[in-house]
Amino acid sequence: MDRRATFDNLWLAGALVAPQILLVVVFFYWPTMQALYWAFSTQPPFGGTNQWVGWQNFEQIFSDAVYWNSVRVSIVFAILSTALSIGMALLLALMIDRQLAGHKAYRFVYFWPYAIAAPAVGLAFRFIFAPDAGFVSAINQLAPNLWNPALKGWDAMLLIVIANSWKMMAYNFIFFLAALQSIPRSLVEAAAMDGSGVLRRARDIQIPLLAPTLFFLLVINITESFVDSFGIVDITTGGGPARATDLMVFKIYSDGFKGLDYSMAAAQSIVLMLLVIGLTFVQFRYVEKRVHYA
Amino acid sequence: MEHSLELAQISKAFGKTGVLSEIDLAVQPGEFLSLVGPSGCGKSTLLRIISGLERQDAGQVRIAGRTVDALSPRARNIAMVFQNYALYPHMSAAENIALPLMVDRLSLFERLPLIRHLSPRRKRIEAAISGEIGKVAEALQIEPLLARKPGQLSGGQRQRVALARAMVRQPSLFLMDEPLSNLDAQLRVHMRDELTDLHRRLGATFIYVTHDQIEAMTMSTRIAMLDGGRLAQIGSPADLYERPASLTVARFIGSPAINVLPARLDPQGHVILGTLPTGLVVPDGMAGPVSLGLRPEHIRLHAACDRAMPMATLRRSEHHGADRLLHLDLAEDRQTGLIVRIPQDETGQFQPGETYGIGFAPEKAHLFDASGLRMATRTVPARIGAAA
Numbered sequence: 001m002d003r004r005a006t007f008d009n010l011w012l013a014g015a016l017v018a019p020q021i022l023l024v025v026v027f028f029y030w031p032t033m034q035a036l037y038w039a040f041s042t043q044p045p046f047g048g049t050n051q052w053v054g055w056q057n058f059e060q061i062f063s064d065a066v067y068w069n070s071v072r073v074s075i076v077f078a079i080l081s082t083a084l085s086i087g088m089a090l091l092l093a094l095m096i097d098r099q100l101a102g103h104k105a106y107r108f109v110y111f112w113p114y115a116i117a118a119p120a121v122g123l124a125f126r127f128i129f130a131p132d133a134g135f136v137s138a139i140n141q142l143a144p145n146l147w148n149p150a151l152k153g154w155d156a157m158l159l160i161v162i163a164n165s166w167k168m169m170a171y172n173f174i175f176f177l178a179a180l181q182s183i184p185r186s187l188v189e190a191a192a193m194d195g196s197g198v199l200r201r202a203r204d205i206q207i208p209l210l211a212p213t214l215f216f217l218l219v220i221n222i223t224e225s226f227v228d229s230f231g232i233v234d235i236t237t238g239g240g241p242a243r244a245t246d247l248m249v250f251k252i253y254s255d256g257f258k259g260l261d262y263s264m265a266a267a268q269s270i271v272l273m274l275l276v277i278g279l280t281f282v283q284f285r286y287v288e289k290r291v292h293y294a
Numbered sequence: 295m296e297h298s299l300e301l302a303q304i305s306k307a308f309g310k311t312g313v314l315s316e317i318d319l320a321v322q323p324g325e326f327l328s329l330v331g332p333s334g335c336g337k338s339t340l341l342r343i344i345s346g347l348e349r350q351d352a353g354q355v356r357i358a359g360r361t362v363d364a365l366s367p368r369a370r371n372i373a374m375v376f377q378n379y380a381l382y383p384h385m386s387a388a389e390n391i392a393l394p395l396m397v398d399r400l401s402l403f404e405r406l407p408l409i410r411h412l413s414p415r416r417k418r419i420e421a422a423i424s425g426e427i428g429k430v431a432e433a434l435q436i437e438p439l440l441a442r443k444p445g446q447l448s449g450g451q452r453q454r455v456a457l458a459r460a461m462v463r464q465p466s467l468f469l470m471d472e473p474l475s476n477l478d479a480q481l482r483v484h485m486r487d488e489l490t491d492l493h494r495r496l497g498a499t500f501i502y503v504t505h506d507q508i509e510a511m512t513m514s515t516r517i518a519m520l521d522g523g524r525l526a527q528i529g530s531p532a533d534l535y536e537r538p539a540s541l542t543v544a545r546f547i548g549s550p551a552i553n554v555l556p557a558r559l560d561p562q563g564h565v566i567l568g569t570l571p572t573g574l575v576v577p578d579g580m581a582g583p584v585s586l587g588l589r590p591e592h593i594r595l596h597a598a599c600d601r602a603m604p605m606a607t608l609r610r611s612e613h614h615g616a617d618r619l620l621h622l623d624l625a626e627d628r629q630t631g632l633i634v635r636i637p638q639d640e641t642g643q644f645q646p647g648e649t650y651g652i653g654f655a656p657e658k659a660h661l662f663d664a665s666g667l668r669m670a671t672r673t674v675p676a677r678i679g680a681a682a
Contacts, residue, residue, distance in 0.1 A: 189347050190380035194394040194459070195368040200402060204393065208384045 032273075038266035050263075057267035067268070069243055070251045074226060077161060077247055081229075082221040085165035086214070089172030094202055097180040107177065114170035118231025125163035126236045149237060153244025156237045160245050163232045164225060172217050179213040180206060219283040223276055248272050296359040298323040298499040299344065299467060304353035306339055313339050314523045317353070321516075323466075326493050326500045328510035331520035332546065337503045340520070341469050344501065345374050358466055373460035374469040378476065379452045381444040387455045388427055388440040394463045395423045430458045433495075450481045457492070470502045474509060486513055507547050511535070519543050541666035544587045550619060550633045552660070553593070557586040565661060565671070568604055573656040574671045584669065587660035590619065590635040596651040597643060603651030606632055608644055620644060622652075 007013035039057055041050035061067045092110055096103045113121070128134045131148040139147050149156040183206060191201045207214075230249045233239060239246040239254060246254075249272065256265025301319040305312075314336045321327050329337040342348035344355060346367035355362050362370045373394075381390050396405065400420075404413040431437045434454045444452055453473060460468055473489075474482045490513050493500050504510055510517045511531045518528040519542075527539040531547075538544035544552045557567045563579035565572045567586060574586075596603065606622035609631075618641045622632040632652070636644075644650070656673040663669050 184378070184380070186376045186378055186380040187382060189367075190374070190376055191382075191393070192347065192367045193345060193372070193374045195397045195463075196393075197368070200397055203402070203405075204397075205382055211384075 035266045035269055035273075038262050039270045042263045053263075057263050058271075061264060061267055061271070066243065066246075067251070070246045070248050073157070073244065073246055074248045077157065077164075077229065077245075078222050078225040080157070080161045081164040081168065081225050082218065084161060085168035085221060086172055086217055088165065089169045089176050089217075090207075090210075090214075092169070093173050093176035093180055094206065096177055097206075098198070110173045111170050113167050114174075116167065118167065118228065119235050121163050121167050122232040122235030125159060125166070125232075129159050129162075129236075149241075151241055153241055156241060156245045159236055160229065160232050163236060164229055167232075168221055168224060172221065175213055175217055176210065179210050183209050215286065216283070219279055223279050226272065226279075227276055296323070297321060297356070298325065298358060299501065300354075300356040300359075301340075301344070302354040302356070304340065304343060304350050304355070306336070306343060306348070306350050312523055314343075314350075314520075317520075317525050319518060319525065319528070321499055321501065323499055324497050325516060326490075326502065326514045328514040328517045329501065329503045329520060330505065330507060330510045330517055330546065331526075333505055335520040336523045337505075337520050338471055341374075341471055341501065341503045344467075345372060345469050346370050370467075371463075371465050372467040372469060373463055373465040374471065375456050375460050375473045377472045379444075379456040379473075381452055381455055381459075383444050386441055386443055387436065387447065387458075388424075388431075390444070390455055391427050391430060391440075391458045391462050392423055394459060395426065398463070399423070426462060427458075430462045433461070434458050434492075449477050450485065453477065453485060461492075461496070466498060468498055468500045470500065472504055473502075474504075475506070482509075489513060508549060511547065517547075519546060521546075537668070538587070538660060539668050541585055541587070541662040544660055544662070548589060550590050550635070553588045553590065553632050555586045555588065555624070555630060555632075556583065557661075558583050564674075570602060570604065572659070573673050573675065574659060574661060575674050576661065576669050576671055579669065583664055585662045585666070587662060588654055589658070590633045592654050592658040593632070593634045594653040595620070595622075595634060595636070595644065596653055597648075603653060605649050606652055607649045608646050611641065611644065611646060613638075622650070 037050070040052060040054060042053045042057065043050055092106075096107050096110070116124075129136050129147070129149060131137060131140055131145075131150065136147050145151070147155055149159045187205055187209075188201055191205045196204060226247075227249055229247055230253060233245055233247055233250045234253070237245040239250050248268065252265045252268045252272065255261050255268065259265075297320045299319070299321040301317055304314055304317040304319075306314040317340060329340060331337050339348060343350045344357075346362065346365060346369075350363075357370055357372065381387075382393070385393070400410075400413075400416065404410050404416050404419075410416055427440070428437070431440055434457060436451065436454045436458060439447060439451055439455065444455070447455065456473070474485050477485060486509060489500075489502075493513075502510075502514065511534075514531060516528060516530055517534050519526045519534065521540070521542045527534055527543045529537075534543060534547045538547060538552075541554065545554070555567060557565055557572070559576060559579045559581050560566055561581045563576045565574040565576065565584065565586065572586070576584075595606075604624060606624050608620055608622050610621040612619040612621070614635075616638055617635050618638055620634040620636065622634065624630040624632060656671075659671075661669045661671050
């Protein structure tokens with residue numbers, strides 16, 4: 001039996017898919033093509049049409065120490081915020097799964113941060129971690145200038161890492177909880193009978209069985225921290241101090257829209273795009289090899 | 295001697311639904327006790343309370359003379375075999391069997407990657423553990439399967455691995471929750487045999503939950519039947535079959551099921567079936583309706599048409615190997631079916647569609663009052679089918 005719907009009337013079929021194709025073309029392929037064009041061309045300083053310059057833009061960014069700094073900062077940010085958000089989410093999900101007191105309320109509340117837009121998260125954390133007025137200012141009262149994201153690069157990095165993980169933690173939490181609840185209860189009970197305490201059950205049984213989810217979230221979190229961290233950086237640190245939080249995606253914005261160098265920004269965004277495509281490929285290639293339940 | 299397991303006044307409710315009420319039970323060391331009952335009677339809940347996976351609302355659990363109510367499952371030193379075996383899918387059979395020992399003997403740090411190499415005693419302990427796995431695997435004949443993961447094992451093999459995992463810790467008490475229910479019929483009969491054999495060799499106490507009365511009858515030294523959260527009867531398989539304490543027990547034990555005929559007591563305490571006296575008397579019995587239980591093998595059919603017998607028409611005759619089961623309808627009301635078991639060589643004389651007289655020895659009959667409880671009876675000479 002042929003389960004595919006087939007259309008004899010090609011015009012009707014075309015008309016039906018046209019809105020979707022139009023959307024994809026206008027919002028995805030057209031901008032991508034435009035970025036590609038800009039990346040391989042440059043604008044004359046006194047007006048006129050773009051001039052084709054080949055790989056020159058790429059050569060320029062790859063020989064720029066400031067660009068490599070932003071790559072390094074992005075990688076540090078990706079590793080730290082992924083580790084923090086996945087670790088926290090796993091811990092919370094394991095505790096909710098144990099059905100401790102109040103677990104229903106917590107389960108509900110833990111998902112909220114993901115529903116908050118990144119700039120709003122950034123604004124909230126900017127106030128919370130303000131060295132002079134936030135609640136961290138109590139620390140500065142004891143040890144002056146111990147915490148100051150406006151002056152210290154690592155403080156600024158920690159600030160955006162915490163803000164981003166707080167948001168991503170909510171997303172990871174839901175996936176972990178769903179995966180934990182799909183583990184047959186009798187497995188955990190069998191481990192309890194076999195003598196495992198809570199920690200060992202998590203380490204021997206639950207976390208190994210979460211491996212496919214863990215891998216999926218790892219890829220998603222790294223990708224997100226590369227492309228979706230602009231809002232937080234823009235509101236909290238603005239890439240500073242001294243480019244300590246100048247993530248790749250933020251540098252694209254500041255080069256393009258603040259520095260008005262579209263060609264350089266476009267070349268950088270092509271590099272970032274290739275990076276994300278690579279990560280997505282890794283995910284599709286390996287996430288299939290999941291643990292099968294007996 | 296100390297009881298291996300003692301339950302005192304165990305009660306449990308889930309929300310407003312009462313599941314178990316005031317269960318008392320004492321199990322001797324080395325016993326094979328089956329907990330049977332229809333589904334929803336609370337037998338699995340009782341097993342989970344013994345294991346510590348579930349907490350009772352009231353009552354006490356004592357294992358080997360020690361009260362364990364406050365103890366977690368792991369501190370109770372018991373092993374459990376689950377209905378779906380609950381093998382860890384990411385570990386090989388050997389790792390599955392090793393886990394209880396690993397957890398018991400190695401600390402968390404001795405099991406972490408890299409850090410574990412710092413422990414001087416780890417290698418010695420692991421060698422001892424693999425030796426013990428070898429012994430258990432040999433006893434259950436699963437040595438060739440040790441390297442495989444549960445997904446690569448058949449139902450019977452998984453069952454054996456689950457048993458091995460339970461055995462390896464040498465607990466004093468084994469709990470089994472319908473371990474054979476996922477196997478096909480042939481394998482089930484075979485594993486029944488192996489479990490009985492294993493019980494004999496280990497000499498440990500087995501608590502075995504099943505809804506299959508044949509498993510309970512064939513394997514156990516004693517059976518405890520639960521009905522509606524109460525202990526309906528406890529005794530040897532022969533006790534439950536020959537002296538069922540209630541109609542529920544009588545109906546549950548035995549295949550094909552016992553025949554239950556409506557009867558009544560006359561004011562003198564004679565049991566009357568239809569209009570005929572049965573030869574059963576209940577001393578100081580109150581007049582009223584009662585139920586008469588007759589095992590299929592205790593009914594005799596008579597071709598001779600004696601007026602003093604209830605009559606039944608043969609509807610169908612089934613071949614069951616050595617025996618034959620005859621399905622009859624009672625003549626007076628066609629609602630009541632009757633099953634009679636006769637040896638194969640007596641079948642020639644009975645033809646479907648014919649009507650036969652029913653006889654039974656009154657001392658083999660079971661009598662239950664209106665609430666389903668067993669009534670004490672004695673026999674008097676006037677009896678149905680006395681000619682037989």
